[in-house]
Amino acid sequence: MRVMVLHGPNLNMLGTREPEIYGRTTLVDIDAALVQRGVELGVEVWTFQSNHEGGLIDALQAEASRSDGVIINPGAFTHYSYALRDALAAAHLPTIEVHLSNVYAREPFRHHSVIAPIATGQISGLGWRGYVLALEWLAAR
Numbered sequence: 001m002r003v004m005v006l007h008g009p010n011l012n013m014l015g016t017r018e019p020e021i022y023g024r025t026t027l028v029d030i031d032a033a034l035v036q037r038g039v040e041l042g043v044e045v046w047t048f049q050s051n052h053e054g055g056l057i058d059a060l061q062a063e064a065s066r067s068d069g070v071i072i073n074p075g076a077f078t079h080y081s082y083a084l085r086d087a088l089a090a091a092h093l094p095t096i097e098v099h100l101s102n103v104y105a106r107e108p109f110r111h112h113s114v115i116a117p118i119a120t121g122q123i124s125g126l127g128w129r130g131y132v133l134a135l136e137w138l139a140a141r
């Protein structure tokens with residue numbers, strides 16, 4: 001089993017970006033935790049971050065045929081990227097949308113996700129552990 005993990009814009013700055021909201025765990029730490037949990041679960045984990053909508057879509061299209069599931073934190077693209085939503089829908093893979101923060105407890109513009117309707121499920125507000133829980137769910141399924 002192979003799981004693709006996509007991180008959207010500004011997530012490369014985790015650790016120093018608004019740590020009171022996103023915590024002090026870096027993206028390198030998150031990816032390492034996912035790879036390690038993947039080894040335990042027998043799941044190959046492939047991770048990618050881009051600040052660009054097209055970069056995420058290119059990666060998704062390139063990796064979809066050799067992936068069995070997607071974990072994605074689309075960052076702010078969550079709230080308005082129909083292009084990313086269309087690319088995820090076209091991939092026809094079980095997809096878990098992850099947010100570090102509880103987007104429903106924040107500004108109103110974060111309450112709406114254009115990704116959620118085509119996602120299998122969503123985890124919001126559980127910090128970096130949300131990614132690991134998403135991986136465990138995909139592996140168990």
Ligand code: DQA
Pocket residue numbers: 009010011073074075076077078098099100101102103110
């Ligand atoms: C986020 C929430 C988004 O609203 C925000 O734009 C992000 C991070 C999260 O992980 O909590 O960049 O996806």
